[in-house]
Amino acid sequence: NAGVTQTPKFRILKIGQSMTLQCAQDMNHNYMYWYRQDPGMGLKLIYYSVGAGITDKGEVPNGYNVSRSTTEDFPLRLELAAPSQTSVYFCASNPERASSYEQYFGPGTRLTVT
């Protein structure tokens, strides 16, 4: 199993550009999450999904959109990139809701907006 994969690993965007961060998992997990991690800060939940076709906002959803058309894929869309979106983005998954199940993380995408 590849686990959770993310592409790209690094990206530099200009202000106002758009991009999609890709995330895929091959563990047949129902739950998937997008986090951002800023230096010296805890992980912040952007969006999550409890299964194909179902998504919901997390703590910091503004400026982002997601879709979940399949169990495996959970892309994150940035529209009109802003410098405040410079961060490291992690995708994660687990089989059930985050009670006793650990979350499995992808390697991250390091995004710079200038």
Added chain:
Amino acid sequence: GQNIDQPTEMTATEGAIVQINCTYQTSGFNGLFWYQQHAGEAPTFLSYNVLDGLEEKGRFSSFLSRSKGYSYLLLKELQMKDSASYLCAVADSNYQLIWGAGTKLIIKP
């Protein structure tokens, strides 16, 4: 509001023992997690506590007191590879994880 507090940085010596504390105030409690994160890498799961007491897993142990809103991660026989950030996270009433900012552990020879 919801809040997780942990020390920003700690230093310890190779072979020694270190305790990393975490205090939390959350809306509901459905378990506490510890994750390890090496620089430039993704977090990886270390431990989970939902009942009071100590959970031991090899060189790592994690303790929870729900009445005090307190947990600690105990690392024994420290190795240089243990140099990393240690993240405390609490599952709230909606089962969403609330994360602390992490404790950077520096191991000196």
